[in-house]
Amino acid sequence: MASLTTARRVVVKIGSALLVDRATGHLRSAWLTSLAADVAWLKSHGVDVVLVSSGSIALGREALKLPASELPLEQSQAAAAVGQIRLARAYEEALAPHDITTAQVLVTLEDSTDRRRYLNSRATLEQLLSLGVVAIVNENDTIATDEIRFGDNDRLAAQVAVTVGADQLILLSDVDGFYSANPVDDPDATRFDVIEKITPQIEAMAGDAGSGLSKGGMKTKLMAAKTATAAGCAMAITEGSPNNPLRLLDSGSPATWFTADTDPRAARKRWIAAMKPKGTVTLDTGAVKALMSGKSLLPAGVAAIDGRFQRGDAVAIADASGHVLGHGLCRYTADETRIIKGRQSQEIEALLGYPGRAALIHRDDMAL
Structure with missing residues (x-):
């Protein structure tokens, strides 16, 4: 595979068992310091980095002196609330000596399945990355009950990789790759260096979680690989x-x-192009020229609106003659678009009564 330093954007998933010592429940500070040095090394090569990190419940469990056994839901949520502060502080302190600013982003599965919330998450993460910030992403385990019971950060990391358009996803695990069988139980198990396609035979080789702190097994890692690779993102499983x-x-x-x-951008364009549009926005000549030169669509360039659509829905983009130029994800509802069409972006707040985004459809959210 290509070097990590040649990637444009990398998402790294860190499991609880790597961050937290199983015996003591304490943070593995020396390891985290070394990971922070790795992140700084990647950023010195111009690579954007997002960290998807477990560990809040494990750290909170120790702080609250809760047992090492499976916790009731309410105790898991309480441990997450206490541990999340410690987790964020640990990353901030580890990365600060490298002059790297950190941000905490807490999400739930709904943030990726609801298109409106997905677009908001994408815009926030994109802005953080453009400012050179390393985002520390975790599930919001204090409120997301289903995620605590059944969730895992392997699939969350894959969803984050898709959201930010990463070209590499690294799962730091307790094993050094995907094996034909569980290497702990089967001495003849062999590791795959490269998997180009996840076949039913490959899926049959996956086992369940084997760690007392982590929830993700090889089955969830394969699901993560399917999500990531379909979006143009290569994925690695390695010993962390x-x-x-x-x-x-x-x-x-x-x-x-x-x-x-x-690649991620081509995969995203295909995804948008395949969506059924909920309406149509018709552009003036100037806006058509701007789009063809790689610009985003601003409200000022919209001449007419047709259909009923919500924020995040796909719409057809047409020229004045009705020729469809492509599809895009609209950042405003149909009613809002009718109000702001033909107007300047700086007028949006006065027209709608609340601030909005400058672009009606961002160039990253359209397939022409």
Whole structure:
């Protein structure tokens, strides 16, 4: 696989078992310091980095002196609330010596399945990355009951990778790749260096979670790989417990890479193009020229609106003759668009009564 330093954007998933010592429940500070050095090394090569990190419940469990056994839901939520502060502070303190600003982003599964919330999450993460910030993403376990009971950060990491358009997703695990069988139980199990397609045979080889702190097993990692690779993002599973795990991976340490057939931007364009539009926005000549030169669609360039659509819905983009130029995800409802069409972006707040985004359809959210 290509070097991590050649990627445009990398998402790294860190599990609880890597961050928190199983015996003591304390943070593995030296390991986190080495990971922070790896993140700084990637950023020095111009790579955007997002960290998807478990650990809040594990850290909160120790702080609240809760047992190591499976916790009732209410105790899990309480542990998450206490531990999340400690988790965010730990990352901030580890990355600060490298002059890296951190942000905490708490999400739920609904934030990726609801298109309006998905677009809001995408816009926020994109803005953070443009400012050089390393976002620390975690499930909002204090309120997301289903995620605590059944969720895992492998699939969350894949969803984040899709949301930010990452071209590499790294799952730091307690094993050094995907094996034909569980290597703990089967001495003849072999590791795959590269998997180009996840076949039923590959799926049959996956096992369940084997760690007392983590919830993700190989089945969830395969699901993450399906999500990531379909969006043009290559994914690696590698041993994460040694210090500097990202540099080790880049230098050729054992891993399994799941390859992607396309790049993230092309995959996203295909996804948008395949959506059924809920309405049509008709553009003036100037807006058509702007779009064809790679610009976003501003309200000023819209001449007419047709259909009923909500924020985040797909709409057809047409020229004055009715020729459909492509599809895009609209950042305003149909009613809002009718109010602001033909007007300047700085007028949006006065027209709607609340501030809005400058672009009606961002260039990253359209397929022409």
